[in-house]
Amino acid sequence: MTAMYEKLSMPAEGLRLHLNENTGGCSQAVLDALGALTREMAAVYPDYTDATAATATLLGVPPSYVVLVNGLDEGIFAAALATLRGPSPSPLESVIVVPAFDMYAGSSRKAGGKVVEVPLAPGFAFGADDVVAAVTAATRIVFLTTPHNPTGLLIPRASVLSIAGAAPQALIFVDEAYIDFGGETLIEQSLLDRYPNLVVGRTFSKAYGLAALRAGALVATPATLGRIRECVPPYSINIAAALAVPAAMRDTTHYDWYLNEVRESKRLLYAALDRLGLTYLRSEANFVFAHFGDAAEDVVTGLKARGIYVRDRSGDPLCTGYVRITTGVVIHTQACIAAVEEVLCGGR
Template identity: 40%
Template sequence: MSTSSSTATVKPRPLVLEMPEYHPPLAGRDALRLDFNENTLAPSPVVMDRLKQITAEQLTVYPEREVGERKLAAHFGLEASQVLLTNGVDEGIHLVCCTFLEDGDEAIISPPSFFMYDVSISLMTRGLVKVQADETLQFPFERVLNAINERTRLIVVASPNNPTGATASRAQLLAIANAAPHAVLLVDEAYFHFHGETVLDDLATTPNLLVARTFSKAYGMANLRIGMLAGSPELIGYLRKASSPYNINGIALDCLSAALEDDAYINWYAEEIRTGRERVMGALDEMGVHYFPSAANFVLMKIGPLHKELVAAMRRRGVLLRDRSADPGCDGYVRITVGVSDHVTRGLEALKASLDEIGWKPQY
């Protein structure tokens, strides 16, 4: 057989060529991390103790995800058939899109929002419908309802939303689900612990509802990549078919089990952040910095043309912020994560000094 000298190259599907890429700024983060909405302290001490008990034999065996799903379901008052563990919420979003979308279908999101919605939807269809929030950055409920049509197969709503901190009410979410019985409503509750309102209890009466939760934020296990999708046994069954059976490693499963044993820690941490959030917003009022009221563990600030200078000045003081100016409708906006009390103090001191250094003035 002769070898072809053709210069043809292998190409992916056209949708892959067209889809956007996500490049989070993860380099050089040896500082106070107020940029990625992570737990700024640590996981539960119970988790840390469990890590110390990992044996060599545990590293040699394949993980048993089903054991973790049974524990997770019991913790949330669900059946194991209603829960799927995922490699972070990122994988959960990806699985939902791969399972329920094909090219030509429409999927609705409301920017500014988590960029992985855009990426995963665009991998499957050109029918991404973006219902942009207005200048208030509140959830555009009525316009999302009006965007639903017979081609709609997926609606994604984050509540609280990243990067705005805005929420959609339970009544609004259920109204959307009822308006689109032919579509999946994915409610991303990654920041639930800092808000408190959930639609998890509505799964039994809302057959097209999926709820995503993460163990990266309040639980402080971002590096272990643990997420959850909850829904009807039928929807979760479809997603399970599309999922790898070994998508969660055994160490992560052990740590998840430990984290679920320590409700006292997670409740303490969530209250610490809610208190810190009020401190941050109060301090921003005093500084004359416009911000958007948040129900999450971060606050989005309107800095204006000096947004890059502020991020750089904060880094020089050992504090990282996230410039969100590239997000739709967020030109000049910078996000600050709310940490535990001493981290809030340090962050606010650095913020005031940095604003003075760059010559920032309130914009009334």
């Protein structure tokens, strides 16, 4: 596992299906909102009370349960810092279910913590008992992702709650970056009140298409958030993101359109993989984890030569031969499918 978040190459041209970005772009309403930005607004430190209130309304909790962050990445880093930094005679521990999103390990180590990896079971099944068995008196944070990246599979709510109950000394960080696409959120005021060690992370990068503007949220009880807030800079959200977030939320037509495109894209990609005799996981996210086996490298390089970028996860635990493909706008997925068929079947 890498110590740092791996910043992948950022091709300006081509079809980017390697970072689970929104391939449809943000709502036009966001650009209209950005058009309202004045010279004076740009010159002062931003006030994002309105964006926080809008996020709280969307999520059905009071604003005191929400802290906006400069992308969920910052939220992960702040949570790691809040829980893992000393002083302590021996390193405090971070439990991470692998394969996992790189930021958890990188942030945990940078915060001075020791990373304890818990591999998923065969077939990428989530084992709550395995996670509980890895928890020690030194565990201060447990990172869970649902839908999981890179598998796209859900973690059952009961599993999350059993871990939260079994590790009261640890923050249970539930990363819901992809929850817009599938699964049931854990964000409910009564649940958060009952499990004060639960914090849920959300992002506006994926379903809302605001990755370049950097906006995410952490949701927990005010007391739990208090510790994390200390590790979030006072002006974390810039004014462009503060204007964009409420505008993006209001355009439910664009949001619904994108979710439909993702659903249809997954259906098309599953059908193509079935035709090719390849296996894959049925994903609740905006990507599909497909097993190309020995052909994985050829597929990734063959697609790259055609200007299509997908993510080879062969280097991750349990993932040999697996490639993660973003499933966004249908025409993009169709282009990817055609290229995969060309690489594997020579133009069929």
